[in-house]
Amino acid sequence: MTIKPFLKAHTFFSIYNLVFVLLLFGEFYTFGGKHIWPLALCYFSFLIVYLIGFQLLKKSSIPASKFNFQVLVYPLIIVSLSLIGFHLITMGGSPAFESLEMMKTSEVNMHRKEIGIRANSIWRYISSMNIKAILPFTLLLLLITKRKIYWIVFFAGLFYTFSLMQKSHVLSFLMPVLLYSLFTKKWLFAFKYTVSIALIIVGLVFVSNPPLRGGENDLKEAPSNAIKVKEESALQKISSSLVKRVFILPGEMVGNWFEIIPEHKPFLSGTGYQSYCKITHQEYHDYNLELYPVIYPNYAKKGVQGSANAAHFMRGYSNFGNAGLIQSAIFLAIVFLVMNILFKNTGIETKLTLNLFPIFLLSSGSLTTILFSGGWGLVMVLFWIFKKEFDEKYE
Template sequence: MSLIVSYFILNRVFQNDKLKIPNINLNFNSKLIQWFLFLLGSSLAIGHLIYLGDLPAFSALNVELNTEAVNIRRQITADAETIVNYIASFNMKAFLPFGLLYLLAKKNHKLYWLLLLIGVVYAFSLMQKSYIVILLMPSLIYAIFNKKWLFGLKHMGIISIVLYSLVLVHNPEISTLKPVDETQSHEHVNKTTKQGEFYSIWTSLKNRVLIVPGKTVSSWFDHIPNDLPFLNGKGYRFAQRFTGENYINYAQELYPIMYPDHAKKGLKGNVNVAHFMYDYANFGRKGLVLSGFILAIVFYFIETMFRNNFKFKLSLNLIPLATLSSQALTTLLFSGGWGLLLGLYYLFINNQD
């Protein structure tokens, strides 16, 4: 409710004198931009894989337990330098998807498909199911707007194949990539078993998208403040510099409480939740009001920036908006790459119109 009210007020305040974002006459050559975005995204992706030393997802194909696959995925970021993780995140969530969208808009199909190939291998290798969606969805939405139906079907197929493959990688127990035993080939695997495995994978994806976000929000409400007190600002990492208080990450602290069985196995993780819950964890109901107000400001800024370009507005912002169901707004804007994505649009598309 606070989001709607705040946005309405902002719209009324600026209705006669609309907020204007000035253009910068950079006069970039379109061909130069295309090559810059291609080389930037591809070199960062290849460089990161070289830094890792192998392709983690392919290494995970050789393990037999779910916990082993989870540890391989966790080591991708846990064993890397912080700066490497930030650069990889910016590349996967901003440089690569924006580069693909820009190449598609400029109809540079050769560079587009080459960058797409590199990006798909990179997204699969990092073992995060969301990455393939983040990578291709902007181009997919843009293609649908331009009625490129075959193009859209190809991309939906790529997304589906990568998601299916990653579920198998994460769950070696149900993987159909291995025979049941050394004497059997894939052709002899029971058909009913395969159908059961496919159903299990589909159920896992459906639950992750439709059920888990709401269930997680409910769990946070159950445990805060009953088990963990309101943080009163200590839950904001950026506030640590101003208050001198230690940062407390409830996403980590709630993991062993909500998933005790996983914790007993030695697994560690974050319980990511909708953006407004981070403000609730700090200030209770007042935090929910604050969350709506801040998000309204962000929405109004985006509406102003993309006022005359609905295709790019939806293509570039739909995934970040969906990500708000499982990530803090400040994290999404900065390390999550949304702010960088908006900056790239402002520099290379908005100023070219």
């Protein structure tokens, strides 16, 4: 099998291999390969299950959807736009524009953290599904079918993602159409989406940093008597931060979790899963939150709260140790095998457009979270419903 047929048959497997290499790079860069054995256990468990499953299921197929695209596309548009409107109304307006009146960094940080509690808690889940699944899928459908209502969804989505003050939201919203434009060589569209992403991110940086607006950073450390050195330019800081975020931090965070668990924090034995705790009436522990002050004590002392998100298999490890690594690996292999069947006879461009970004998110998030509240599972369902439209318009 040559490289192109292999990539078409094993698209998701190939992307994940790249993700795992990035995790290894970050771990080796930070810890020198100290945790190579548990990582190897996880990877080879995944590999064995995937290869065996692929041979057993390669002739399997999922029945085609019989839904009518022309009938369903408008309800999809109405749902996506209505959810934007109702959420902003229940929050009482746009949090991002409200932040422009705040002139202290601590005030903006607190304001941003309160976004999730300004509306009923169910809106956190609904909003996540809309931003990460319904809106981007709707926008992509309208783009490939060349419908004018595309522009309404485009600008409404930009306003909404900006309003919620999370830089990742605009990436979730526009990544599918950006990838589609790149794969189909629609360079002007790709430029438009790239500029849109950049403008939203720059706008959020401006909104979130009062010193840029003549305000005060009341969270910064007091000046010391240390020898001053030449500071990096803003471009250098952004570049180095981006390189670290992509190539170093995911693997570094995996290493941090291995260092802390079980040496300083115990295995959770199932209490790291909310559903299990509800059934057994035990206290739920979210190590994403609990490990943040351990990994970043200086920020924690200043009252900064954050999340120490790690790769998809670390949740299993934090609960059940090596058995959890194997469990997580098997779960991912099964998901990929189902996806192979769902996307059978679909072009590699379509596969990448809809799945590249979620698979890369596995480097810093739980698989169940990405599938459900992250909207990846809903994207697959929507693809199954509209698969014929993709085959006719996109391939």
